[in-house]
Amino acid sequence: MPAPWKEIVHKIDDYRWEIPKSYKQGMSVPGLIFTSESMLNHIWEEQVFQQVANVAFLPGIVDHSLAMPDIHWGYGFPIGGVAATRTKDGVVSPGGVGFDINCGVRLLRTNLTEQEVRPKIEQLINELFVNIPSGLGSKGKIRVNKKELDEVLIKGSQWAVEKGYGEAEDIVVTEESGCIKGANPGKVSSRAKERGIPQLGTLGSGNHFLEVAVVAEIMTETQLRLWVSMILDRYLSGFTPAPGALGTRFVVII
């Protein structure tokens, strides 16, 4: 029996599959999924075709409701969904921007060797737990009022460096220099700020975690970049590694 999606999608080439506007009445543009045939079976089971089609309803959407290969079930938008909307008559969809705005990953390099760290891994982990508040209901050691929070919102990482929580070199290796220019804290509701204040300086809760890892092999610069971006992708896909044992990879899952 042919896979059920075969009656719906049009194959453009091996890695592009179109969901026509006729799939669901009200779609302004077709859907376009970047994936392989074997992955489509899985995607179909997740019912994300519906979400790709729903995004095609958005006012002002341009060209296609797109879906990247990591596509899976999200809120409104599928995870891995991409859409452009016209500035003139289009909408900004919170589902498309992402609910965890600026959820990110940082890689901090130390000069320590595995030999130095391994005998002290327990103390190290305990120390990390003490100094990095994590988990539900945790509060950061950093205490700011709403006015100071506005400064954090405007200056970003620069604020942290000024307060002695980071080094100037950190900013150089952070995208946008750790601060998106033109931020207007006035646009953030007072309630959102109240919720954010206690979380400042914490690891957060839910699927946020910290891991201590060893660089086992140094590859070429290109490969290293690849590795980092793969980690990013893994995190962004909501993948949470299994609780690791003590050793080269200690995973803290909150």
Add this chain to the structure above:
Amino acid sequence: MEKDFEIVDHTADVGIIAYGTDMNQAFANAARALFSLITELDDVDEVLHRDTKLTAPDEESLLVEWLNELIYLFDVENILFKRFDITQLNNTQLKARSYGEKVDSSKHKLKIGVKAATYHMLKVDKGDGCKVQVLFDI
């Protein structure tokens, strides 16, 4: 009514279905379901209360607003609620008094953090008995 609510697992999130003989009860049970995700309700005592008054364009939005209001109170005031008295509820307005206490780490075990009630798969059903469904962003 056999049960007040049930928990529905979703790929990366968690949802609830709450029941009631009327909408007031279903909304109250939805709130209990929310806090049952966060902690063990049995460990929570009623030592304080908060009054809530909300308006929204329709009943679905009202449900989301109601639960988000409670999440806000938990985040900002660290209050765990266990009992909810919905004193007024129509399509656009809700008035309620919620009873609970502040988080005490020696007494309460916090389970999962709920960031928000979402509109995704949201359902308010007034059939034979009332039933509401909400998916939470965790």
